Amino acid sequence: MMMHAGLWTFLYYTLFLASVLLPVRTVAESTTVISNVVSQSIESESLDDDLCFESEEEALPDNPSSEELFFSFLDTPHQVISSGVEIFAKSLDEFFSEDKVFYDASGTYLRLRADAVRDENGDINYTGDVRLKLRLPNTKKKLKFTIESDADKRRDNTSAQTESTPRQAVKEKDYFAGFQISLGKEKSWQFKPSIGLRLNSGVELYTRLRLKRRYKFEKWSIHLDETPFWFNSTGVGLDSYLEFNRKISKDDLFRASTFARWTNKTDYVQFSQTFFMFHTLSKRRAMFYYVSVNDVSKSNVFEKSYLIGSTYRQNIHKGYLFVELIPQIRYQEKNDFRAEYSLTLRLEIIFKK
16 A cells, blocks of 8 residues: 555656646747647648548538537537547647657658656666658658658557666667558548668568558547568567547546557567546646556566556647656566656657648
8 A cells, every 4th residue: 555655646746846847838929739739630731631530421611610510519419529539639649749640641740859767776868769751742642751760669659658668768779761651541441551671780671561440439539550560580460559539528538548469470479458548738738647557478478567657748849849757657577566666858859741
């Protein structure tokens, strides 16, 4: 009981310090990110058309008046609620610059990150991350050139950070360069095959086929992502990702995500289940809390770990410069489930066109 009390006390005071130390600028000083990103999810060229997957008969007017929205809600409550969940989830994904936003972007997109990670021993390590996508001309927005660091990790950034320990997060990164093409219809499956080179100590060929689809069911939005892949060193494998979103209030979103990875050559199986609660604090600040269970099996050796953490994010300049504070507490079976604390400070720059 004392361990759990200390755990929550640690999280509470860390998040309190975040809200105090990272002041909020007024709307007059800079743009309002979250409110703008909702409209950008529909109009901006930075996302594929498949992100707005309502049929023509169901789509709301481009610029509906308050009166039209009111009567539309009375006429079709199911449609409005479902669309609201999807738009809210997409706006949060954009604000937190989820990896899925990078992979779905139809235009040029660049994301740079610099992290300072402090572990429980007081050691501070530094790491970074880069994502670059260039839309090639005369390809009808279908063919893109990409450069990424650690592209073999999962496609969902919020879930990916629940798997690596602080020491793993600052290890030497691999870089990937390749081409991706977008196929399929927005109301059905989307296909995104890619081929490229993995650049580490040597050069390794890889190929990947990403299949994705979105559904709406009652008050839930559902995102399914299947990615079979092949690497020259590890052979074939499969990443499977399933996500459920539900809007709790105008400021809160609940998300449950399940991820599984299988590789043939290395006899490697990885599974994780994560629950998130997103909360918008203002037009330029948001945060989410999460609890995660991770299970990994390698060569008949099973490792289980639990993670509790949160991410506080604030736009500090004109919608492209962000800062994050990420406290985590991890319990690993190999360490007898002893509490391991870490704190990450992240600076992020995003350019998109």
